[in-house]
Structure formats: structure tokens, C-alpha cells
Amino acid sequence: MMQLSCFIVDDEPIAIETLSLLIGRFCPSLKIIGNAVTVKQALTTLQQQTVDILFLDIRMQQETGFDLLAQTGTPSFHIIFVTAHDDYGIQAIKFSATDYLLKPVNAEELIAAVHKISQKKQSDKEQVELLLQSYVLQKQHQQKRIALPDQTEIKFVPIDDIICCKADNTYTTFYLVNDKTILVSKPISEYESLLEPYGFVRVHQSWLTNSAQVISYKKEDGGYLLMSNKIKIPVSRQRKHLLKRIQ
Template sequence: MTRAIIIDDEPNAVGLLALRLSQHCPQVEVVASCTDSHKGVQAIIDYYPDVVFLDIEMPQLNGFQVLEAVAGISFSLVFVTAYDKFALKAFRYSAVDYLLKPIDTQELIQAVQRVEKHKRIGPEQLEHLKQQFSNPNKPFPDRIALPYQNGVTFVNMKDILYCESDDNYTKFHLSDSQHYLATKSLREIQDLLEERDFLRVHRQYLINLSHIKKFVKGEGSYIVMSNQQTIPVSRAQKDRLMERFGWL
């Protein structure tokens, strides 16, 4: 069984999540549910759960303060939030799992499946997320957290040359010739990075536009990146690429 604790100051939200878990995730045992954040801290200390479903905005202690109070205890974390679009991107840039209220059943099932793969939040992820929340006027972070099978690694956006699809994974190619294989699809990465200076130019490639060295048009159009790597440009994406640069 996966032992879970729910911490949320809204009693209805706590009850509904517990009900959804019992109905759709019978392998999860809710060992404590708390509407008081101080009691939530004590429950984590007492039960050493496998996963905590945690609200962020709560009276007394917010979600980050709860986590700081139990920093020595390892568990998987799923934020449960009614936050806006900015906050959701902050979670995604930090590779932190979240559920948006009202909770979708399928998303809950998927979150539990990720928890069962023993994905534990690291201190660097939490700090990265806190920095984004403390500066909501900054539209984008300078780094992105890339989840892999054994944890999370952080890379600077400016160092990413291009991303390459590898089935349900994505390979990140960096300017120092390093490679990282992230456990997210290229579509998920595209949704996150195309608001930055990135563009999907081919079904297999998402490129950092600031690293383009040359664009060769015609049949079989392609791009030469700053590391001399050539990237094909699909016919459907050629116009989007030219439009982004205002090329004639």
C-alpha cells in the first residue's frame, strides 16, 4: 500500500480527494487528513508517509513552510492547488507534480502512478519553485528542471541547443556537448518552451532559436545550429520559422 497524507485547509477539498483516492486508487491508504497545517506537520512526523497531497495557500503555515518543517523526512509530493496559469508553469519548470482543483480523476490516477515510481522532491526543486513564487513578475526562470529516472537535473535555458524526441522521452542537447534524457515527451517540452525562444521545426526536433547559425531553404530545408549540427525543417513548420524571424 502507498501511505498518503492530505493537508488542505478546506474540509470539502480534503474529503473529496480522500473519496477519489478510495474510489480510483485503492492501492493508496490515507493515513491522515488535516485541515490544520501544524497538525499536518505532526502527521508527517508521526506517519512517515509515502506521499503528501499538499495545498500551498493555507493559514498559519503555507505549503512551503510545512515542507521546511519536515525537511528531514523523505516522501513524494503532489501539490493540490487552485492557482492561476503562472503558478502552474512554475510547477512545470521545477518538475514538481501538481493537481489543479477541481481535481480531474484521470490526472489523479496519473499522479499516483508517478508517485509509485518513487519520485521524491529534492531540496533544489523546492528552492527553485519558491524562487518563482516569490518573484511572480519575472515571466520565466533562467533554468529548467529535467526529470530523469533517478531524480532531477537543472540546466540553464541558454545552454540548450535543441531537444530531440525519443519515444516518450526527450533528449536535451547542450552547448557543452552534454546530453540529458528527460522523462517527458517532446510535446510536453514544447508546451513549456515555445513561449521562450524555442520552436518545434520538425516532429522530432524543438530548437533554441538563439543557437541558429544558418537556415537553408528549398526542398529538404534544414537548419545549421551553433554546434554545426543540421536539423531538418518540415514543410509545415518552415513558414512558422520564417515568420518568427521576419525572413523574406
């Protein structure tokens, strides 16, 4: 197995030590080339050495992991966030970054994250652009948007403009206001957890709906939702109890 270099950034020395022990025991394909407890220290190493994987803490006293990413330009390394904060921000990170780990780090999750990276030929540069854009939007308290990468570009779409999403194997089609659509090569399950805090409901295995865009629930034909764009979305028998979330 090809050996990958990794670097750990965390403001807690004990967290660095714990993760280093786990990597040494369970991830023989990784070589730790160093660690840092501040953004400044990390930048010095990242500017001088080639790193395949960056294990990055999010909240570090007066700094954040995003502050480091903002100063690295267009990095070639993969990013695995290691954080103790399991909130909505984590869902966005999971969507955009290579992976994330919650403290205390679970060995199986660490192994799975490293394996995912080892299967990739190169880092996706879009991931950092998505992360930084999401971070800036949240920091400025602007209207919530989601980054949707299609074949030619990354589109930042206001969540309120999404009417519904349809699954097609590992692809998802977003139906937007003004009859626009965007096809993304990610499964609908990724977006379900990301959009649920904004009133989206998975009423069918193949459909994720924006409750604010529902016109009515029709009881005929087994039951379906009529959306603002006139699309009829079936409601599965097993998920009819979720209709109470639509207001």
C-alpha cells in the same frame, strides 16, 4: 493491490472533504491517515507517521506547499500537488513532482496519478530537490534555470544556454553553448511545454529549438534551421507555420 497511505494538506476544509470523497470512491488502494489546514499541523503528522502519498495544496493563505517541503528534510513520500492555479508554475511542477491535479479534481486524473505511483517501487528523492530549487530561483527573481538530471548529478542550466534539444525515444539530448551536451532520461515532450514560454519552438518531431540561437533558415534540402553551434535542424512540412515564432 498494495494499500498506500495518504495525507491531505489544504487550507480549505471543503477541498479536503471533496478530495477525500473522491479517494474513497475511486481509489480503494489508498488509506487516508489524516489531513491538515496549515503547514504546522502537517509537519506534526509527517514527523510521526509514515506517509506514501502527500496531496499538497500550493497556495495556502500566508503559506505555500513549498514551505512544508522545505521543513521535511528528505521525505520518502510521493507528492501530488492539488491546486487551482493553472499557470507556468504548474508546468515546472508537472516536470519535477510525481504529478499534479487541478481543482476541481477530475476523477480520471486522480486515478491516473495514483496508478503512476503504485507502479513505482520507491519515491525519487530528487523530485523534492528539483521543486525547492525551482521555487527558490523564481522567488529570488534570478535568471531562469532548468534542472537536468543525468546519470550522476542534477545540473541547473540557464535556459539561455540551451541551443536546442534532440529526441531519442524516451531520452532527450540538450545541446548547450560551449559545445556541451547533457543526456536526460525524459522525453522531449516534457520539455516542450516547459520551455515554450521562453521562445523554444518544436519545428520537427525530433527537435526543439531556442529561437534566440537560430542564425538563419535555409530553404534548400527541404528547409532547415542553422543554429549558433552550426547544427542543422530540419523543419518538417507540417510545422513550417511555426517559423513565424522565431524572431
